[in-house]
Amino acid sequence: MTALTATRAPLQVDRLWPVAAAFAAFVVAWKLLVVLGGLPVYILPAPEQVAVRFITAWTDGTMAPHAWTTIVEVALGFAVGASAGVVAGYALARWRAVEQVLSPYLVAAQAVPILALAPLLALWFGPGLLAKVVICGLIVFFPVAIATMVGIRSIDRGLRELARSLRATSRRILVDVEIPGALPSIFGGLRVGVTLAVVGAIVGEWAGADKGLGVLVNLARGSLFDIPLLFATLVTIALLGIVCYALVVLAERRLVGLR
Amino acid sequence: MHRLRPASTLAIALAIAVVVLAGCSGTTQTPTAATKLTVGLGYIPSVQFAAFYRADQAGYYSAEGLVVTFQNEIDANLVPKVGQGQVDLGLADGTSVIPAVSQRIPIKYVATIYGKFPSIVFAKADSGIKTAADLKGKKIGIPGKYGSSWIMLQALLGDAGLTTSDVTIVEYPDFGQGAAVGAGAVDAATGFANNEPVQLELAGTKTVVLTIDGVVPLPGPGIIVGTSTLGSKRDAVAGFIRATLKAMNEIALAPSVGVDAAIKAVPDLAKNKPAQEAILAATIATWPPTGAAAGSKLTGAIDSAAWDQSVTLMTKLGLVPQAVTSANLVDTTFTAAP
Secondary structure, rough: OOHEEEEHHHHOOOOOOOHHHHHHHHHHHHHHHHHOOOOOOOOOOOOHHHHHHHHHHHHOHHHHHHHHHHHHHHHOOOOOOOOOOOOOOHHHHOOHHHHHHHHHHHHHHHHHHHHHHHHHEEEEHHOOOOHHHHHHHHHHHHHHHHHHHHHHOOHHHHHHHHHHHOOOOHHHHHHHHHHHHHHHHHHHHHHHHHHHHHHHHHHHHHHHOOHHHHHHHHHHHHHHOOOHHHHHHHHHHHHHHHHHHHHHHHHHHHOOOOO | OOOOOOHHHHHHHHHHHHHHHHHHHHHHHHHOEEEEEEEEEEOOOHHHHHHHHHHHHOHHHHHOOOEEEEOOOHHHHHHHHHHOOOOOOEEOOOOOOOHHHHOOOOOEEEOOOOOOOOOOEEEEEOOOOOHHHHHHHOOEEOOOHHHHHHHHHHHHHHHHOHHHOOOOEEEOOOOOOOHHHOOOOOOOOEEEOHHHHHHHOOOOOOOEEEEEOOOOOOOEEEEHHHHHHHHOOOOHHHHHHHHHHHHHHHHHHHHHHHHHHHHOOHHHHHHHHHHHHHHHHHHHHHOOOOOOOOOOOOOOOHHHHHHHHHHHHHHHOOOOOOOHHHHHHOOOOOOOOO
């Protein structure tokens, strides 16, 4: 056991140092750009100014309420959009008529920028949580639905026939054959969808909210002209996206295994 | 080839000298090239900017040696661009200038365009709302908890001994609060003196308007300039202000001149000329400062003491992270004293 641990530790370091080096290079390039370009803080703040503002915004209570609001919107919006996407994707895969009828509308809906739709959705569903969940759900729905459809269709027809020959019910085929077979593809859609859910929440907040990271972006930029706070908020949004993505990857590893 | 005699040499030298001097003299008499100015106005082209359109079309800017190009920007974009020098001048809210300078964006407010603060609270005339104290317990529509209207609302309520928790705030991020008042969804709303109440009146709904000017003299929109532009194009800035004020005074006397200029600049406005006339009339009413005699000349004067009062209010609201005074915010040398 000790030997195993000893062999794993250097492996993790080996995997981490390129990430750390890339991050350090990014920060150095950012700093150089600010110094050599002589850029003022209201155009591009230096990384240490953003870091300080990030810490103060989290410690003085500026960031947390906004971040929590966005997290709730993302979680609910992703759950609704992903669930609907999986169900719709299955229907699209299994029944050709459904695909023929719905596909044009799905593609058209996806082609309309959510930024243009968001104010309308806010008008219909009000400035509360519901509108953000709907916007998040809509933006998550398409990639998950398409990934599910592709996943279900890619299942070997022979497997289904084998299950039927063993007198498996439709429900058993779904649970034992189709879902496990489509999971890798579904998780591909969920990975894309979860990052889009963060974007959806921010867009929803821009269409009308009094709290949320999108609101804080607007306040920092439009009312306070506090550009380090704007960047600190963007860093928080990016971190939220990374954490959400990591959670999906973690769930995928548990259910599907390493890919 | 024979040699030139000294007299001939002298004559040729004199002739060359005369030509060179004439050339130099000619150079000094050539008019200097016009100075190009990029000017940022509000969100979208509108009759509210008629004075700028008129000054351009009537040649007031060119008479000052200026070639002016307009672009439309919201304050959040315009203020940093003016600070950076990407845009030479802009029309921006005084309440944007205070936090911006506090955040070290290098701009100065150099001329007042709206002498009265145009952001107001309005309600239906039959709502029973006559003063800020009447807002207690009422539903108030706002576009969001930011910007000049939010500052104004807090100051207005504060003067009546109220806070925003004494009223029910309903947000209309699509700026639909005017329609909400009309439909009775809210009792009152924040808006602009030259927008929502005008639209409601045009639709046949009488309105009552509560202004902030008697409470805190918040600085209305005016001309802002980046400090680097102020150094490099000072004369051009002065010329721009002179020409704009000339057009404003002209339009104040004959509003139709302004409507025509706006329609020429933005032909779509002609589709509803009566609305443009009403909006411009309301805009003109906000140009002179509170207490100015009727028909008095618009001078663009800046009231530094009023700016200091506004800084105090905005500091209390947490909008001024680094201390500023009117000396950091305004340059009064382009306009007459108030």
